[in-house]
Amino acid sequence: MVEQSRKFTAKKLATGLLAAVMVAGLAGCSGNNKENNSAASDTGSFNKEGLPIVSEPVTLKVLTVRWGSMGDTFTQNQWLKDLETNTNVKIDWQVMSSNDWAEQKSIMLASGTLPDVVLGDQTFSDSDIVNNLSYFRPLDDYIDQYMPNLKAAMEETPDMKKISTFPDGKIYSMPARLPSRPMSSRQPVINKTWLDKLGLKVPDTIDDLYNVMKAFKEQDPNGNGKQDEIPYIEVSNDLISPFGIADLNNNNMLVKDGKAVYYPTSEEYKEGLKWENKLYNEGLLDKELFTQDDTMRSAKFQNPDAPVVGFSYQWTPDAVFGKWGDQYETIPPIAGPDGKRYTIGNPIGMNLARNELLITSSCKTPEIAARWADQFYTNEASIQNFWGAIGTVIQKNDDGTYTLMDPPAGTSADAWYWDQSLRDFGPKYVSPAFEKNIVLSAESGDGLKLQLDKLGSEYVTEPFPNVMYTAEEFQELPTLTTDIDTYVNTMRAQFISKGGIDEGWEAYVKKLNDMGLEKLLKIRTEAYSRYVSVK
Structure with a gap:
């Protein structure tokens, strides 16, 4: 907490003493x-x-x-x-x-x-x-x-x-x-009502997606007589995942052919930036892409008068669109320039x-x-500590399966699970073989995520794992990542909005090297080597 003025000193001291007393009690x-x-x-x-x-x-x-x-x-x-x-x-x-x-x-x-x-x-x-x-x-x-x-x-x-x-x-x-849990994370979601109105097919490749976005922008699919449609409103790795940029943990690292790779200097990333720059130049990306916050973005997803967002990446179609949720549909991953599909996630499950x-x-x-x-x-202990107790939240059936009961009226399933269990937190293990015994609704929540996962799970790439760092590495990482990540994000915004990618690429990579990229990669690759060597 940053102290704003001296008048808060006494309050902070009192808070600290109270917390100290609480800690002593622990x-x-x-x-x-x-x-x-x-x-x-x-x-x-x-x-x-x-x-x-x-x-x-x-x-x-x-x-x-x-x-x-x-x-x-x-x-x-x-x-x-x-x-x-x-x-x-x-x-x-x-x-x-x-x-x-x-x-x-x-x-x-x-x-x-x-x-x-x-x-x-x-x-x-x-x-x-x-x-x-x-x-x-x-x-x-x-x-x-x-x-x-x-x-x-x-x-x-x-x-x-x-x-x-x-x-x-x-x-x-x-x-x-x-x-x-699904293998994939966020997947492509599109306004199917708009596609049908314009007589368009679900996009399969990035060229298809470009043509669909252009039609969304120019042909008034929400029918309000305004050109207020925004084909895509976020800066994220999702949009360049067709280029092989499938970064689950948002650390600018990938695993390629068994090796740790820093992708913001890769050719795939460069081509992805060119694609984003093309979309931006033609007004297919939100003009407020780099200035809006989550509240502004949410207001556009849930615009009260008419849906205005055409394409997105989400866990489930109903996640962000409010009353317009029924118009949106999850679709298979978009094929990239190499003809392959890539989905952000983890082949062993999220x-x-x-x-x-x-x-x-x-x-x-x-x-x-x-x-x-x-x-x-144990399997039974784990499902009860993830959803809730057998007899309260889970019904154990005579055939050896386990069915989740409906939540009380006025309560969402997810809120009920958090109320009744440790949910995401705490030790647990459910064997992959046991999961076939768990019966989930395919209409909502965890069951819907598994249902939608079938569209993209076969395309999930191996992510750079959640590696562990030494105390010395933790000392060096914050300075390196803060400076380097800030520069990468700044240049991404500049490349998308102003172009000049081919002309400025060499200077961009040189600047990263000057900022200590080699040291950062050494830390990351050594941590990765330690991780894969564990038997």
Whole structure:
């Protein structure tokens, strides 16, 4: 938080003291908790296998962060309540809001006062963990000795181990594999009503798309007598994905023929810029492309009088168009100049994450915490911690399938899932073979995403993975990426709006090299090499 004037100093001090008190309350293994944990180890009440985990009740303090004002209703998930009964491990949930977590996190990391367990990848980032490794326990031995479910998951899906392995070769955080996630991310969405009115076919190639955009611009498909149609309104890699630029993690990197590639200096990217410049010159891209914010863009998507946007990339057609949603349809990926189609996404699914559970050095009984966490890595546990409990949100059928129930009236399915479960956060693993047993509605939400995924999943390219960096690399990356990314984005806007791409290309690449591109690539390629070498 930036201090605006001296009059805020007292308020900030009071806030800091309050946060410090709250952090003190999160201290792991303190007071009765410490006595209980110590007793578990000293008396031999810990069971290495089976349930309960401990013969005498033990309490773990578990910290997690929820978005905004979501609160802690998820703790009433029946599976979580049954877990306490079955394991004898009681959970003292410390649920914080993302609204004020940044300040509290800083105080916590500065003090080194942490709870027993930290849950959810929104709580601590890679750099938070790497720069404070002494606060977190290496988990390799605990996984090997006490976590058969996670161990089996990592053997079945090796990428779970790859994303969880830190630069020193150890695992400090547990991963998750979310169920029933698509392989592709945003896919092309077009106003089908406009196509039909103008007698046009769904575009198949970039030449087709250009012709459709031109017709949208010039032939008044919304029928209001104005030339207010905007064929495309965003600057994004989606529009140049037909050129092979399929950047899932927005870090300007691709994997090509098994090698890490920086694409903003590639020929494919250059040709993509020329394509965008052509569209811009002919008024097929929004004239406010580089000046509008999300609010302005949303207002155009949902223009109250008539639909004005012709083409976009979205998760689902109804995602942004408001009352005009029924006019839009998801279509297959557009073929590029090489005749191939490319979809941004991940061939193994958009479903892997790390840092979903950490056991801190403050915890005196990490073996209990490890066995407790391992209970989350079964198929049934995972679906209940992603959607909600069986009997509440999920119906278990006699044929071995699982059906999601309809949400209460007035509540969206997605909001209901967040209310009833850990949803995206926390440890979980659903085996690919088990997913066929999950019955989702193809009309909305997660089921609709899977349905639409069939259009583009076969064209999904291998993304540059979510690699891990060392503490030293984290020191260098921010300066390099801030300067270089800013220059790339500035020049992209200039090339699109003013052209001169061929004439200015050599100077553009030279400038990037002068700014330290070689050092940035060395960091990224070394991190990639470490990632692929994990066995």
